[in-house]
Structures are given as C-alpha cells and as structure tokens.
Amino acid sequence: MGLTKTEIFSEQQNQISNIAKAFGHPARVAILQHLFKINSCICGDLVEEIGLAQPTISQHLKELKKIGLIKGNIEGTSICYCIDRENWVKMKTVLSVFLDQDLNEKANCC
Amino acid sequence: MGLTKTEIFSEQQNQISNIAKAFGHPARVAILQHLFKINSCICGDLVEEIGLAQPTISQHLKELKKIGLIKGNIEGTSICYCIDRENWVKMKTVLSVFLDQDLNEKANCC
DNA sequence: TTATTATATTGCAATATTACGATTAATAAA
DNA sequence: TTTATTAATCGTAATATTGCAATATAATAA
DSSP, X not given: OOOOOGGGSOHHHHHHHHHHHHHSSHHHHHHHHHHHHHSSBOHHHHHHHHOSOHHHHHHHHHHHHHXXXXXXXXXXXXXXXXXXXXXXXXXXXXXXHHHGGGOSXXXXXX | OOXXXXXXXXHHHHHHHHHHHHTSSHHHHHXXXXXXXXXXXXXXXXXXXXXXXXXXXXXXXXXXXXXXXEEEEEETTEEEEEEOHHHHXXXXXXXXXXXXXXXXXXXXXX
8 A cells, every 4th residue: 555554563663764764865865974074054055966956955855854864054045954963873872773683692593 | 757866876875775775664674673583584473473464574575685684595385584694794884884974073063 | 186384476556755847935135 | 126046845747665465386294
C-alpha cells in the first residue's frame, strides 16, 4: 500500500529511520555539508552550489528543518540557514546506539 | 519527475545517502537489530518478530543484502541471514566522516 | 513421487518522494 | 509607490517505495 506501518515498530526504531531518511538523499547530504563548510548560509547560495531548482532546494531545506537538523533566521529578504549543532549532537547519540551494535564480542555465524 | 539526480552529486554524497536510505525504514532497522541480537537468523523468525508479511520481509532483506549489510547462507530449506560485520564497519567509516563534521571548532552563526 | 516447508518472485494497488514551472509573499531599494 | 530580490508555496508529472496476495522455486521428508 505504500504506507509504512509505523505503529508496529518501537519509538527508537522509528526515530532512527526518520533520521536516516533525512540523510537518504544526496541533495540533503550536500546541503548539510555545505552548511557545515561555510557555517552560515542563504538559500540562493545553495541553488548555485547544489545545482537543483530553487523550489526543490527549498523543499529539501524544509525537510531538514522539520527534523531539526537545521534552523533558519530571517535576515532581510534572505534567510540564514545553519546547522542546529545541539540537535546534531543529539541525533548522533541516537544513531550511535544503532551503529555501534557491532561492538559486542560476538562473532559471525556464517 | 521523481527521479533523483544522482549525477550532479559526488560519489561520497551518493554513497552516504544510499547507506542512509537502507536505514530509512523501521522494518530494516528492526531486522538489523534482531540479526545483531541473535547473531544468526532465518527469514521465518523475522516474519514473526517484525509483524509484516513474508514477501515484505523478503523484500527488505533483499535491499539490505544489495547494499552489503547482511549476507545469507543457504542452510537446507532455510537461509541463514546474518550481519556482514566487515561491511558494517566499512559503512560506519563512511558515515562517520559525514556525522562527525561538527567536530570542528566553528560556532553557530545564528 | 508426492507432500511439506521455507524463501523468492511477480503483479498490483496505495502512498511517498523528487523535481520544477508558475505563482505568491515579504522585504529592500529606487 | 513601483520595482527588484529572495525564498516559500502550489500544482502537477514522473518515479520510487511499501505492502501483500498469489505464485514460483528449491530443498527436504514421507
């Protein structure tokens, strides 16, 4: 049906997959990398930098904002988007619990 | 158009987003967690464990296998799926370059 | 050979995502 | 006020994803 059955999974599992989904598009990866690199940004820069149309970038920014990885302050006609470093660290904490599962002494069975 | 413009992004950016996409569904997160937990598995277990239909689980397993995070050995009528720990570590290395971008001395601009 | 069991594949419906042109909204500059 | 400038929103087309019933395949058991 194309609809993820969120209700049968734990909150942690949904949280992890939601974070991962935000990283699941190269444009959003590129946006985040660029924001880290220049440490301050307006949307126009990104349109040139990334190479997608302005509405498309705006849409990706909206998703990143929704999940809390970036925040935007209005600055005249433009908006200063930047990384929400506090949330970024929180996000990494959630992910690391999942990613570091292999740091147990168990060996492979096959 | 619904088609991601892969060609305008770097190989690293596409690699990161592809890994993230694999984690971008709670069922796949749950499957990986379960595989780590019991350290050996067959698909039937997962159908009960996760609560989705057998074809759906099979499809998710296929995607995880495609990206190399799990591997399956034929064992009689069943298949022993397990984590590909070598690739898991490689995957973490790729991701950490991206996730640890914030470990620079820069402050927030806004 | 004929079940039985376990998993994969196919086909399809429903929903989600991606991308962009056109438009709108809001501020700044003239 | 009029005219840029900048970014958000709307509408829509194309493609991807999710989920499952039905079926196929493959290996073992009877």
